Amino acid sequence: xxxxxxxxxxxxxxxxxxxxxxxxxxxxxxxxxxxxxxxxxxxxxxxxxxxxxxxxxxxxxxxxxxxxxxxxxxxxxxxxxxxxxxxxxxxxxxxxxxxxxxxxxxxxxxxxxxxxxxxxxxxxxxxxxxxxxxxxxxxxxxxxxxxxxxxxxxxxx
Amino acid sequence: xxxxxxxxxxxxxxxxxxxxxxxxxxxxxxxxxxxxxxxxxxxxxxxxxxxxxxxxxxxxxxxxxxxxxxxxxxxxxxxxxxxxxxxxxxxxxxxxxxxxxxxxxxxxxxxxxxxxxxxxxxxxxxxxxxxxxxxxxxxxxxxxxxxxxxxxxxxxxxxxxxxxxxxxxxxxxxxxxxxx
Numbered sequence: 162x163x164x165x166x167x168x169x170x171x172x173x174x175x176x177x178x179x180x181x182x183x184x185x186x187x188x189x190x191x192x193x194x195x196x197x198x199x200x201x202x203x204x205x206x207x208x209x210x211x212x213x214x215x216x217x218x219x220x221x222x223x224x225x226x227x228x229x230x231x232x233x234x235x236x237x238x239x240x241x242x243x244x245x246x247x248x249x250x251x252x253x254x255x256x257x258x259x260x261x262x263x264x265x266x267x268x269x270x271x272x273x274x275x276x277x278x279x280x281x282x283x284x285x286x287x288x289x290x291x292x293x294x295x296x297x298x299x300x301x302x303x304x305x306x307x308x309x310x311x312x313x314x315x316x317x318x
Numbered sequence: 319x320x321x322x323x324x325x326x327x328x329x330x331x332x333x334x335x336x337x338x339x340x341x342x343x344x345x346x347x348x349x350x351x352x353x354x355x356x357x358x359x360x361x362x363x364x365x366x367x368x369x370x371x372x373x374x375x376x377x378x379x380x381x382x383x384x385x386x387x388x389x390x391x392x393x394x395x396x397x398x399x400x401x402x403x404x405x406x407x408x409x410x411x412x413x414x415x416x417x418x419x420x421x422x423x424x425x426x427x428x429x430x431x432x433x434x435x436x437x438x439x440x441x442x443x444x445x446x447x448x449x450x451x452x453x454x455x456x457x458x459x460x461x462x463x464x465x466x467x468x469x470x471x472x473x474x475x476x477x478x479x480x481x482x483x484x485x486x487x488x489x490x491x492x493x494x495x496x497x498x
Binding site: 193194195196197200201205208227231232254257258264285288292295298299300303 | 353354355356357358383384385387388389424425428429431432435439440442443473477481484487488490491492
């Protein structure tokens, strides 16, 4: 499969995922009734607490603030993947380590001590952005034969 | 020829361990709170499967490729979904039969809201409501529903495979040693 097709498929899926998070409150605000399915889908992977959610059209997003930050920044990271891939992998790996450490601390402190919206957005966005490179790169490499051969050559197989 | 022959270690065992971690973090009360952070528990399962696979690799073997992380994470997701569904079925049978209460109340509220405003209720909502009533009756009588089990398995597989493979890919990125 060509690299471009794989990349744009990931981009499209990521867009649909993010779009449905905003679509749910819109459908609820317009009383269409179909919002229930989107809210139910995301309820299996997110707590959806009203006090921890963003609001639009007077209704809460389908995912909480942290999840929304991760998904949206993942989408942004996917959009800018062609630019991000020019950065050295080692630097991105360090960023990923830092973002994981930051989100773990923020998550734990949220339950033990305090949490504010800025720390949630920053830690979530950092993780989504950093992980997007490795996920997109990994999927492209896994499905693209020429890339696999290149990877194999690099490691001397 | 034989000297160059390389057989990679099995992926099933690490994937099962990853699947067990996913199940533990998804089904145990309080511990399942970890999944509030974007299914971190499920991603941890995918990452763990890569870690245990790496433990099996002899030191002089070539390093992991991205596709290994993808496959391991997805496999762990499949095992995780099977275990999770089994445990949920047992919980429904022996502990809680009100699995659909929340969604039923939500649909009921939506329908009554629409009716009170004089708007048309989508046919799909009514159909879903009927299906839920039937499933609830079946669970109440037999303590088990095949349709519900299949639906749960399908949903859990989708969720665990997506987040599991993301965890697997992140695992390769984080745990991979530099190639010599």
